[in-house]
Amino acid sequence: MTDSGKPPSPRGAAVGRRIGIGLMYGLWQPRVLGAWRVPAGGPVILAVNHSHGIDGPMLMGTAPRPVHFLIKKEAFVGPLDPFLRGIGQLKVDRQSADRKAITDALGVLAAGGVLGIFPEGTRGEGDFASLRAGLAYFAVRSGAPVVPVAVLGSTDRPSRLNPALPRLRGRIDVVFGDAFDAGDGSGRRTRKALDEATVRIQERLTAHLAQARRLTGR
Numbered sequence: 086m087t088d089s090g091k092p093p094s095p096r097g098a099a100v101g102r103r104i105g106i107g108l109m110y111g112l113w114q115p116r117v118l119g120a121w122r123v124p125a126g127g128p129v130i131l132a133v134n135h136s137h138g139i140d141g142p143m144l145m146g147t148a149p150r151p152v153h154f155l156i157k158k159e160a161f162v163g164p165l166d167p168f169l170r171g172i173g174q175l176k177v178d179r180q181s182a183d184r185k186a187i188t189d190a191l192g193v194l195a196a197g198g199v200l201g202i203f204p205e206g207t208r209g210e211g212d213f214a215s216l217r218a219g220l221a222y223f224a225v226r227s228g229a230p231v232v233p234v235a236v237l238g239s240t241d242r243p244s245r246l247n248p249a250l251p252r253l254r255g256r257i258d259v260v261f262g263d264a265f266d267a268g269d270g271s272g273r274r275t276r277k278a279l280d281e282a283t284v285r286i287q288e289r290l291t292a293h294l295a296q297a298r299r300l301t302g303r
Contacts, residue, residue: 093193094173098151101172105146112253113143118300119261120149128194128229129264132220132290135203137239139251144201144234147259153193154201155186155219194227204290221282224267225274233262233290235297258301262293 109115123129131152133144145152155177161169169176175193177186193200204220224231236259242252251257267282297303 093153093175093189093198094171095151095196095198096173097171098153098173098198101145101174102148102151104172105142107146109143109146113251114254114256115143115147116256116258116301117147117261118258118297120147122261122263123149123199123232124230124264125149127197128227129199130194130220130224130227130229130231131199131201131234132204132231132286133201133234134236134290134294135205136236137251138249139239139257140236141201141203143236143239143257143259148199148201148234150199152199152201153190155190155203190223191227194223194229200229204286218279218283221267221279221286222274224286225279225282228266228268230264231267231286231289232264233293235260235262235294237297237301237303241303258297258303260293260297260300262289262296265289 123131129150131144131148133140135141141154141156145154151173153173153175155175156169158176158178161176175186175189177183190200200223202220202223220231223229236257238255238257239251242255244250244252246253267286269278269281269285271278
């Protein structure tokens with residue numbers, strides 16, 4: 086449930102995808118590779134590197150299915166608050182164990198939806214060097230496969246009109262990797278099992294990012 090008491094809206098996420106398609110393809114030139122690797126149905130977690138604020142909207146507009154992203158609560162201000170909720174996005178307090186966000190995210194997966202996560206927790210180098218345990222928890226708890234996603238090029242050249250944005254009409258690569266199971270098959274949710282899953286996830290995400298860079302030349 087969200088703060089308003091309503092579950093995240095699949096219909097809202099579908100609307101958000103259409104908005105994302107219009108904006109991302111209208112303002113930039115996304116090149117999408119491997120989108121077929123995202124399972125066509127059932128729960129899935131998209132684990133995305135994060136080096137620019139445009140990465141989330143870019144994935145919303147290029148993923149083959151509507152995505153419910155876990156987004157920091159600081160983004161839900163003013164008119165953005167009802168807008169983000171309306172398009173099925175999930176508010177999370179990164180400084181605490183946010184029970185509402187956890188319930189919302191697990192609800193998305195239980196309903197067979199797509200959950201988008203920045204496993205690094207915050208914007209950084211976008212190299213998956215430091216992962217939080219949240220991704221492992223959701224993956225092990227739900228049993229949903231994880232698809233690594235590399236967004237490359239969003240920090241290459243800023244726009245001259247607005248340096249906070251990538252250069253308009255610039256190419257941004259979005260590379261989807263092979264889906265994998267984060268757990269060890271035992272179904273265990275102990276701290277040790279989650280720590281092992283986090284290591285397993287980090288290895289797969291780091292390897293995918295390196296492969297994506299080789300593939301795109303970035």
